[in-house]
Amino acid sequence: MALIELKNITVAYDQKHNILENFNLSVEEGEFVSLLGPSGCGKTTTLRLIAGFNEAKDGQFLFKGQDYTKVPVHKRAFGFVFQSHALFPHLSVYDNVAFGLKLRKTDAKQIRTKVMDILEAVNLKGFENRYPSQLSGGQRQRVAIARSLVIQPDLLLFDEPLSSLDANLRVQMRMEIRRIQQELKVTTVYVSHDQEECFSISDKVAIMNKGVIEQLDTPPLIYKKPKTEFVARFVGFENILPMTGSGEGAAPLKAKDGTPFVVEGAAGMKGTVKCAIRPDDIRIAKDGEERGADNSTAGRIQVTTYLGRGYQYVVETAIGEFLVNSHGEAPFGHGETVRLDFPPDKLVPVD
Amino acid sequence: MKEKHTLLGWITFLVFLFLLGPLVIIIGASFGPDNYLTFPPNGFSLKWYENVFHVEMFWTSFKISMLVALLGIVLSFLLGIPAAYALSRYQFKGKGFFTSFFISPIIIPGIVFGYGLLKYLVITYHIPIFPGVLIGHVVIMIPYVIRVISSSLMNFDYSVEEAAMSLGASRLKTFFVVVLPNIRSGIIAGILLAFLESFNNVDVSVFMTGPGVSTLPISMLNYVEYYFDPTIAAISVLFMLMTAVLIAAIERTLGLRFFTK
Amino acid sequence: MKKPAYLLLFPGALFLAVFMVVPIATIILSTFANDGSVSLAGYTSFFTDSYTLGILGTTLKISLISTLICILLGYPTAYYISRTSVSRRGIYLALAIFPLLTSAIVRSFSWMVTLGKTGLINTLLLQLHVIDKPLQILYTETSIIIGMVHLFLPLMIISLIGVMENIDGDLMQAAASLGASRFKAFVKVVLPLSIPGLLVGSTLVLVGSLTAYATPQLLGGKKRVLATLLFQNTMTLNDWKAASIIATIMIAITFLLIGVMNALAKKLNPNG
Numbered sequence: 006m007a008l009i010e011l012k013n014i015t016v017a018y019d020q021k022h023n024i025l026e027n028f029n030l031s032v033e034e035g036e037f038v039s040l041l042g043p044s045g046c047g048k049t050t051t052l053r054l055i056a057g058f059n060e061a062k063d064g065q066f067l068f069k070g071q072d073y074t075k076v077p078v079h080k081r082a083f084g085f086v087f088q089s090h091a092l093f094p095h096l097s098v099y100d101n102v103a104f105g106l107k108l109r110k111t112d113a114k115q116i117r118t119k120v121m122d123i124l125e126a127v128n129l130k131g132f133e134n135r136y137p138s139q140l141s142g143g144q145r146q147r148v149a150i151a152r153s154l155v156i157q158p159d160l161l162l163f164d165e166p167l168s169s170l171d172a173n174l175r176v177q178m179r180m181e182i183r184r185i186q187q188e189l190k191v192t193t194v195y196v197s198h199d200q201e202e203c204f205s206i207s208d209k210v211a212i213m214n215k216g217v218i219e220q221l222d223t224p225p226l227i228y229k230k231p232k233t234e235f236v237a238r239f240v241g242f243e244n245i246l247p248m249t250g251s252g253e254g255a256a257p258l259k260a261k262d263g264t265p266f267v268v269e270g271a272a273g274m275k276g277t278v279k280c281a282i283r284p285d286d287i288r289i290a291k292d293g294e295e296r297g298a299d300n301s302t303a304g305r306i307q308v309t310t311y312l313g314r315g316y317q318y319v320v321e322t323a324i325g326e327f328l329v330n331s332h333g334e335a336p337f338g339h340g341e342t343v344r345l346d347f348p349p350d351k352l353v354p355v356d
Numbered sequence: 357m358k359e360k361h362t363l364l365g366w367i368t369f370l371v372f373l374f375l376l377g378p379l380v381i382i383i384g385a386s387f388g389p390d391n392y393l394t395f396p397p398n399g400f401s402l403k404w405y406e407n408v409f410h411v412e413m414f415w416t417s418f419k420i421s422m423l424v425a426l427l428g429i430v431l432s433f434l435l436g437i438p439a440a441y442a443l444s445r446y447q448f449k450g451k452g453f454f455t456s457f458f459i460s461p462i463i464i465p466g467i468v469f470g471y472g473l474l475k476y477l478v479i480t481y482h483i484p485i486f487p488g489v490l491i492g493h494v495v496i497m498i499p500y501v502i503r504v505i506s507s508s509l510m511n512f513d514y515s516v517e518e519a520a521m522s523l524g525a526s527r528l529k530t531f532f533v534v535v536l537p538n539i540r541s542g543i544i545a546g547i548l549l550a551f552l553e554s555f556n557n558v559d560v561s562v563f564m565t566g567p568g569v570s571t572l573p574i575s576m577l578n579y580v581e582y583y584f585d586p587t588i589a590a591i592s593v594l595f596m597l598m599t600a601v602l603i604a605a606i607e608r609t610l611g612l613r614f615f616t617k
Numbered sequence: 618m619k620k621p622a623y624l625l626l627f628p629g630a631l632f633l634a635v636f637m638v639v640p641i642a643t644i645i646l647s648t649f650a651n652d653g654s655v656s657l658a659g660y661t662s663f664f665t666d667s668y669t670l671g672i673l674g675t676t677l678k679i680s681l682i683s684t685l686i687c688i689l690l691g692y693p694t695a696y697y698i699s700r701t702s703v704s705r706r707g708i709y710l711a712l713a714i715f716p717l718l719t720s721a722i723v724r725s726f727s728w729m730v731t732l733g734k735t736g737l738i739n740t741l742l743l744q745l746h747v748i749d750k751p752l753q754i755l756y757t758e759t760s761i762i763i764g765m766v767h768l769f770l771p772l773m774i775i776s777l778i779g780v781m782e783n784i785d786g787d788l789m790q791a792a793a794s795l796g797a798s799r800f801k802a803f804v805k806v807v808l809p810l811s812i813p814g815l816l817v818g819s820t821l822v823l824v825g826s827l828t829a830y831a832t833p834q835l836l837g838g839k840k841r842v843l844a845t846l847l848f849q850n851t852m853t854l855n856d857w858k859a860a861s862i863i864a865t866i867m868i869a870i871t872f873l874l875i876g877v878m879n880a881l882a883k884k885l886n887p888n889g
Contacts, residue, residue, distance in 0.1 A: 616776070
């Protein structure tokens with residue numbers, strides 16, 4: 006049984022518009038699941054719904070099989086880490102961390118032990134008498150994490166916790182978060198719009214778009230085999246090649262000019278089939294060099310830009326425009342004719 | 357270019373001379389030994405300050421004024437804080453209307469409001485003078501409470517409130533444990549401003565006088581009808597002293613910038 | 618999430634409705650009632666009686682002159698203050714807030730001392746032999762106007778500082794870089810951008826001086842304005858009918874002026 010389960014959840018933005026509609030998600034005990042997507046996709050709404058800050062207009066939220074839909078926030082015992090850290094400005098680090106324990110009427114001695122232990126776990130020993138305004142961004146975030154961990158939450162929720170930190174600190178903090186999570190084995194739902202951040206720390210990532218989970222998989226699977234066009238574009242498959250399949254066994258797909266394309270995993274597909282491919286995976290070569298009949302097309306360079314590790318081209322071909330990266334030394338010039346090869350194992354059929 | 361600024365500087369100087377000069381003059385006059393107000397004074401005496409405390413009317417009306425102001429602060433905060441919080445925290449239909457409505461006691465002419473209260477409460481419903489003046493003061497204090505509290509809540513990060521709830525605090529508990537302590541300076545400044553507003557009020561209080569009940573400014577108005585001696589200057593100086601202390605306190609809590617908003 | 622907002626607003630709104638809206642509405646309605654029928658008789662007599670008309674005229678005249686003086690003195694002062702350093706600005710602000718928050722009665726007293734027969738002005742003029750007997754300044758229209766300007770000038774200065782401070786200093790430099798002289802830049806940049814503040818300030822002063830009570834009561838002597846007439850009708854003459862008419866006229870003028878200001882502000886909004 007999943008630890009948390011969202012069943013057919015609908016959340017309204019106002020009377021007319023829904024942010025989430027018939028939304029479903031389940032997370033297993035001990036799992037670290039990220040919700041990733043552009044702003045407005047409903048990821049934060051989902052998280053706030055789990056926390057109890059947002060109300061569902063329709064649907065059910067189950068926690069350990071119990072109906073939690075109407076349970077108020079303060080009775081849920083889920084830790085929530087905010088983007089703005091949301092430390093209590095009028096309380097010291099110690100009192101910030103002790104806040105939840107005091108509400109639980111834990112005895113003073115035990116509070117002291119627990120607070121000091123958790124401060125040690127987040128490397129903040131010796132900071133207990135400071136006030137939030139006297140801390141750096143990273144320290145504040147660690148206090149926020151300690152504060153939500155010390156109540157031994159059933160679930161830990163993160164709302165873009167690193168987006169207010171600078172780049173170096175972000176990398177360091179996300180390892181810290183992963184380390185703590187694995188040590189304590191606390192089930193975690195993490196929201197971010199930063200792809201690298203989500204992929205690096207999650208067991209599973211849910212890519213969201215317009216209130217719907219487009220794909221929920223392990224990071225490598227999403228990275229290699231996106232299921233939908235949206236996910237493909239989101240994770241860097243910038244070229245989408247529309248083709249048609251005959252539906253017969255191993256027959257290749259056909260581009261609009263009839264060029265046959267062999268695509269791994271596309272056997273038996275019928276009708277329009279969109280295939281995604283990364284700019285890095287298309288091979289570019291001088292035209293005129295020998296090429297096979299399959300998975301290849303000729304084109305003309307439209308734009309050349311320098312990326313540092315190589316060059317990026319916009320290439321116009323009979324079957325569409327493609328973004329292609331090359332690691333070659335000598336760039337092709339504007340208007341030059343080139344040949345593009347599409348390896349069968351790099352083309353991914355998407356919905 | 358330079359000349360223009362000097363001209364502006366002179367105008368500014370004269371304007372402040374006009375604004376503060378008479379206040380300096382009344383300070384000077386309060387130390388005069390003569391039985392009539394004169395400036396410059398013909399000597400130095402503190403007897404008029406002594407006299408302030410000997411006029412019984414001042415003493416009783418001072419107590420009334422303090423009572424009205426303090427009770428008024430309690431009531432206006434009880435009514436005003438929840439409203440200010442709702443207006444800052446939530447988006448809802450009619451928000452603009454309610455904001456204007458809660459500020460409207462500033463706009464309604466005080467003298468008209470005082471008259472209305474007298475006719476409605478005292479004449480029609482025979483409500484005694486003291487509750488009448490208290491109600492009137494609560495009405496005129498509410499806009500100040502709303503403005504000051506809203507202004508402090510503007511800088512308040514409401515996710516702090518959510519953090520408290522996620523850690524197990526109920527809505528009400530959160531308000532007292534997290535929201536209130538963080539707008540403390542606004543509340544203090546609000547108390548000071550509301551106090552001044554009530555303590556200085558004439559327009560409403562002037563209608564609400566009866567046997568043994570009258571606020572200090574009204575007693576002062578009555579006093580000058582019969583005597584215009586330096587006692588009046590002395591009590592004015594005490595008023596100014598109080599105002600200066602309260603302004604300093606407001607500057608330390610809310611900051612005087614508040615007034616230019 | 619909507620319900621708590623209304624719940625929290627309810628007690629305060631109810632209090633204001635019962636103790637502010639109802640009393641004032643009752644007064645307004647009562648002025649149209651005459652032995653059970655609707656009548657404008659009260660207004661006819663107010664607007665045909667030369668005594669009351671004269672007082673209305675005096676009130677309007679005093680308010681308009683006071684507002685004009687507040688604009689003329691307040692605008693350059695606020696401009697000067699808004700361009701000084703932050704620390705000096707704080708001092709000026711404190712000096713303007715001090716009279717603003719000082720009791721209106723105390724401020725009127727201070728002018729009684731200054732303008733009276735033995736006050737500073739007369740003493741000075743006598744000693745300089747400009748005059749040979751004390752001038753009657755106190756208890757005239759002039760002394761009411763002086764008191765009103767003193768009462769409301771800080772308000773005007775403070776509301777103008779608020780607006781002028783927000784005018785980006787770069788705008789003046791941008792105008793200068795485009796070839797505008799300092800004066801031209803002021804007329805083209807600061808003036809239009811400060812109009813909203815000027816409008817708000819002027820309305821506050823105008824409405825305030827039309828309805829102020831303590832200052833004309835203390836500095837006006839026998840000279841009456843609407844507010845003191847309202848008080849006299851109530852407390853000495855017990856003429857509730859006449860008092861209610863005056864109260865309604867004051868409310869009407871107030872809302873009319875605020876309405877006009879809002880309309881003007883919309884029209885003149887520099888942001889279009």
